[in-house]
Amino acid sequence: MSGLNGKKVVLTGTRRLEEISSLVESRGGIPLIRSTQGQVCPTEKELEPYIHRLIQGDYDWVVLTTGSGTETILKVAETLGLGEEVKTALRRTKIALRGYKTQNVVKSLGLAPLIRDEDGTTTNLIKTLASHHLKGKRIAIQLYGEPIPELNEFLEKEKVQYDELYPYRYLTPDPGVLDTLVKEILECEVQGVALTSAVQVRNLFHHG
Known part of the structure; x- marks a missing residue:
């Protein structure tokens, strides 16, 4: 992971968020937590x-x-x-x-x-x-x-x-979080989305 200076990277999981956020920040990126996995x-x-x-x-x-x-x-x-x-x-x-x-x-x-x-x-x-x-x-x-x-x-x-x-x-993720993420993606407000499981992908693409 390199060249993240000022870039916003969405983290869609629920585990090890502090660790992954620190990794993104160490590369100059801005982590945004938008869990599509649900609790x-x-x-x-x-x-x-x-x-x-x-x-x-x-x-x-x-x-x-x-x-x-x-x-x-x-x-x-x-x-x-x-x-x-x-x-x-x-x-x-x-x-x-x-x-x-x-x-x-x-x-x-x-x-x-x-x-x-x-x-x-x-x-x-x-x-x-x-x-x-x-x-x-x-x-x-x-x-x-x-x-x-x-x-x-x-x-x-x-x-x-x-x-x-x-x-x-996995419980159903917060629809408000999904709404926010979809808007951010469509309006190019974020430069990267980290999807680490099938359920995260499915919840995002099936939303709405």
């Missing part, structure tokens, strides 16, 4: 029954898609007094994961995934999963606020029984 709504109570199922050995596979989501599941388990039980259950369960952040969290727990994607994409994760016999297996999928249609389609085609675990969900 994150924790769903700890929704996780409890799935945590018990994991401990009971109801899943053959666990698919982890984000580092923060994986950490949230473990934190909820700790709150329930089941942290060690969950770690033990994960050690005996086949783990598939996506993304280097998820890999780092899993590694920090001393766990070894059976498979992981090669490039951080769902497409590659599905390709890797397809090399294993999954028909009739029971899988828990940790999601990141919304479903992954292509993964659902693949699992249904493979006749897999699966549960979707949502450590958090």
Whole structure:
């Protein structure tokens, strides 16, 4: 990132905003926070029954898609007094994961995934999963606020029984913020927009 002297850069996420703002400022830019992602709504109570199922050995596979989501599941388990039980259950369960952040969290727990994607994409994760016999297996999928249609389609085609675990969900972003951002873009009042997730892009383009 260079040549930002005096340029306004919109940040549309909700995480690490202070750090990213400082980065923009260090390059001479002016950060503007316009979250198109919406607030994150924790769903700890929704996780409890799935945590018990994991401990009971109801899943053959666990698919982890984000580092923060994986950490949230473990934190909820700790709150329930089941942290060690969950770690033990994960050690005996086949783990598939996506993304280097998820890999780092899993590694920090001393766990070894059976498979992981090669490039951080769902497409590659599905390709890797397809090399294993999954028909009739029971899988828990940790999601990141919304479903992954292509993964659902693949699992249904493979006749897999699966549960979707949502450590958090995204709430609808403030329409006033979206109105402001659309106006700024159309009137060329900003010189850059940092979009870092699919939900941010979708909310912006579907607004209005």
